[in-house]
Amino acid sequence: xxxxxxxxxxxxxxxxxxxxxxxxxxxxxxxxxxxxxxxxxxxxxxxxxxxxxxxxxxxxxxxxxxxxxxxxxxxxxxxxxxxxxxxxxxxxx
Amino acid sequence: xxxxxxxxxxxxxxxxxxxxxxxxxxxxxxxxxxxxxxxxxxxxxxxxxxxxxxxxxxxxxxxxxxxxxxxxxxxxxxxxxxxxxxxxxxxxxxxxxxxxxxxxxxxxxxxxxxxxxxxxxxxxxxxxxxxxxxxxxxxxxxxxxxxxxxxxxxxxxxxxxxxxxxxxxxxxxxxxxxxxxxxxxxxxxxxxxxxxxxxxxxxxxxxxxxxxxxxxxxxxxxxxxxxxxxxxxxxxxxxxxxxxxxxxxxxxxxxxxxxxxxxxxxxxxxxxxxxxxxxxxxxxxxxxxxxxxxxxxxxxxxxxxxxxxxxxxxxxxxxxxxxxxxxxxxxxxxxxxxxxxxxxxxxxxxxxxxxxxxxxxxxxxxxxxxxxxxxxxxxxxxxxxxxxxxxxxxxxxxxx
Numbered sequence: 027x028x029x030x031x032x033x034x035x036x037x038x039x040x041x042x043x044x045x046x047x048x049x050x051x052x053x054x055x056x057x058x059x060x061x062x063x064x065x066x067x068x069x070x071x072x073x074x075x076x077x078x079x080x081x082x083x084x085x086x087x088x089x090x091x092x093x094x095x096x097x098x099x100x101x102x103x104x105x106x107x108x109x110x111x112x113x114x115x116x117x118x119x
Numbered sequence: 120x121x122x123x124x125x126x127x128x129x130x131x132x133x134x135x136x137x138x139x140x141x142x143x144x145x146x147x148x149x150x151x152x153x154x155x156x157x158x159x160x161x162x163x164x165x166x167x168x169x170x171x172x173x174x175x176x177x178x179x180x181x182x183x184x185x186x187x188x189x190x191x192x193x194x195x196x197x198x199x200x201x202x203x204x205x206x207x208x209x210x211x212x213x214x215x216x217x218x219x220x221x222x223x224x225x226x227x228x229x230x231x232x233x234x235x236x237x238x239x240x241x242x243x244x245x246x247x248x249x250x251x252x253x254x255x256x257x258x259x260x261x262x263x264x265x266x267x268x269x270x271x272x273x274x275x276x277x278x279x280x281x282x283x284x285x286x287x288x289x290x291x292x293x294x295x296x297x298x299x300x301x302x303x304x305x306x307x308x309x310x311x312x313x314x315x316x317x318x319x320x321x322x323x324x325x326x327x328x329x330x331x332x333x334x335x336x337x338x339x340x341x342x343x344x345x346x347x348x349x350x351x352x353x354x355x356x357x358x359x360x361x362x363x364x365x366x367x368x369x370x371x372x373x374x375x376x377x378x379x380x381x382x383x384x385x386x387x388x389x390x391x392x393x394x395x396x397x398x399x400x401x402x403x404x405x406x407x408x409x410x411x412x413x414x415x416x417x418x419x420x421x422x423x424x425x426x427x428x429x430x431x432x433x434x435x436x437x438x439x440x441x442x443x444x445x446x447x448x449x450x451x452x453x454x455x456x457x458x459x460x461x462x463x464x465x466x467x468x469x470x471x472x473x474x475x476x477x478x479x480x481x482x483x484x485x486x487x488x489x490x491x492x493x494x495x496x497x498x499x500x501x502x503x504x505x506x507x508x509x510x511x512x513x514x515x516x517x518x519x
Contacts, residue, residue: 047415049394049415050415051319051467051469051472051473052318052319052320052472052473053277053282053313053319054415056313056314056318057277057278057318060277060312060342061277061278063342063356064276064356080320084314087314087340088314088340091339091340092340092357092358093357093358114358115356115358116344116345116354116355116356116357116359
């Protein structure tokens with residue numbers, strides 16, 4: 027059973043972009059997340075699937091530091107699903 | 120009809136693969152039962168770890184470059200020409216001249232290419248030791264003129280080849296500035312998109328105190344969005360701004376043009392490849408090795424070397440009907456120079472996270488020693504020694 031830590035209001039739900047990094051070691055998951063971040067738009071939800079234990083804390087720290095929203099962390103069988111909503115992304119000057 | 124094995128790409132992986140195939144099938148090639156061919160778009164072969172020494176120690180570029188042809192076994196049919204298109208379904212490769220080559224088995228080893236243009240104005244703003252001997256030499260000449268200010272070294276985007284190289288560049292630059300008495304007038308900043316100076320935590324624990332001891336500022340979680348060369352400012356996707364006087368960034372890398380044009384790669388041009396058998400997904404007779412794959416290991420020469428052996432073993436097994444399937448273990452072994460004449464190694468595999476290895480003088484001597492044996496290692500004649508050093512890199516199972 028999945029247990030979301032944060033309840034998302036229905037009007038804010040967008041279809042997440044799945045980033046499947048299962049089976050990759052650090053820095054695989056965070057590298058894949060950053061590649062997706064580069065191609066994302068404000069409001070997008072990125073959902074990282076990772077087996078690497080470092081992914082959870084790395085993404086949490088990055089979201090906090092960058093001003094993006096950590097939506098949920100769900101422990102699945104053998105992997106973790108982490109959702110981040112993109113709220114901050116610089117624009118070219 | 121001879122069985123045709125074609126290798127595309129004349130870097131570390133491609134050159135070794137062609138040479139191993141030529142040794143393995145020496146008799147069959149002489150009897151015209153098998154043909155081994157190598158096609159490469161470059162006349163020259165660069166020992167790429169040496170680019171750091173050209174950039175930060177003033178090493179002569181010609182000492183790290185050799186002509187490719189003499190490095191390739193004479194039994195290999197050698198073609199020096201750019202590949203325009205690869206058709207895995209038709210088992211055919213189109214060359215720039217319009218000539219086409221067909222094959223029964225193919226190994227693609229087309230490497231990765233820096234793509235500074237994917238970040239606005241990065242190319243004009245930044246020096247770069249990842250592209251060519253000329254670019255590296257430009258850094259050396261610039262450093263000789265540089266007297267004071269803020270130097271920013273770092274990672275402009277991911278992925279990039281040789282993961283330790285941005286850290287190595289920072290340490291070697293610090294060495295240079297201290298040796299020349301300029302360090303007190305220069306502030307040094309290391310910039311990375313990752314959460315820590317080296318992405319893998321065990322090795323970052325080794326690197327962090329060294330950076331601190333040398334007074335090198337570290338800025339993490341900085342995904343470079345763009346550069347303004349006029350204002351000399353860097354902007355991150357996260358919304359941060361950093362100024363610089365001299366900029367040395369490793370650009371993000373992507374797959375080779377021919378992979379993109381042939382529709383073989385993902386969005387960034389990496390070939391979807393089985394991380395163990397090294398077969399290109401969906402093909403029994405096509406392999407990808409080295410930087411060009413999408414498999415989750417470092418893009419380095421050592422990786423290309425070890426993967427070349429697995430791909431060759433699988434082709435040999437198929438042609439000789441040995442019933443064995445060889446699988447790459449994901450073993451990596453990257454030298455990691457930390458300045459002051461010391462080096463560590465990045466060691467790990469699919470099953471073994473990167474280890475914490477302390478830098479020593481001996482490890483730096485091993486790195487320098489490898490430079491001397493690199494050219495011979497391309498022939499495959501040193502594998503008896505390298506196999507002992509690397510341990511298990513290739514597991515074998517019987518095919519049912």
